[in-house]
Amino acid sequence: MLSRLRRLKSAARLRPRATAQQERQAQVDELLQLARWSFMRLQAAWDTADLTAMHELATATLMDDLRDQLAHRGPGPNRTEVLQLRARLLSLDDLQEALLASVEFSGFIREHQEAEAAPFRELWMLASVKSAGPGWKLARVQALC
Numbered sequence: 001m002l003s004r005l006r007r008l009k010s011a012a013r014l015r016p017r018a019t020a021q022q023e024r025q026a027q028v029d030e031l032l033q034l035a036r037w038s039f040m041r042l043q044a045a046w047d048t049a050d051l052t053a054m055h056e057l058a059t060a061t062l063m064d065d066l067r068d069q070l071a072h073r074g075p076g077p078n079r080t081e082v083l084q085l086r087a088r089l090l091s092l093d094d095l096q097e098a099l100l101a102s103v104e105f106s107g108f109i110r111e112h113q114e115a116e117a118a119p120f121r122e123l124w125m126l127a128s129v130k131s132a133g134p135g136w137k138l139a140r141v142q143a144l145c
Contacts, residue, residue: 032087034136035103035126039087042138043080046070058138059127081110083117090123099128101136104144121145 038057045053049070055063084107091102103124108117121144126136 028089028092031092031101031126031136032089032103035087035101035105035124036085038126038136038138039085039105039124040082043082047078047080049075049078062138062140078111079113081117083108083110097130099130100139101126101128119145 042054042057044050045057046066051063051067051070054066058066086106088104088106089101090104091100093100093102103126104121105124106119106121109120110117123140123142123144124138125140127139128134128136
């Protein structure tokens with residue numbers, strides 16, 4: 001038993017530790033995974049006009065814009081099919097009161113069952129307000145093409 005513990009301890013010392021660059025990449029990957037999840041969740045909430053779900057994902061300012069867009073869209077059902085989704089972190093800025101992540105989404109999306117898939121590119125700005133505790137909210141969406 002003692003020799004087994006020594007082998008485990010020795011193996012743990014030989015295992016390389018993550019470098020600062022690897023740790024940063026892991027954080028970026030985690031943020032992009034969250035951003036992709038938020039993208040899919042917001043599309044589903046948009047399709048069903050679920051304001052509660054949208055409110056969980058978006059800032060109050062963006063919610064005002066989303067309510068206006070939903071009113072313009074009308075009450076009819078919507079169906080968004082995300083066929084391909086790529087996410088790329090463009091910047092991560094540490095402002096005094098918040099962290100601000102700029103994520104570029106691109107891929108192919110179909111918004112009507114009978115329509116063909118169309119390419120899209122959007123810039124999403126996600127904010128993590130330090131005084132609000134951990135978590136990210138969508139602060140802005142901008143179509144790029």
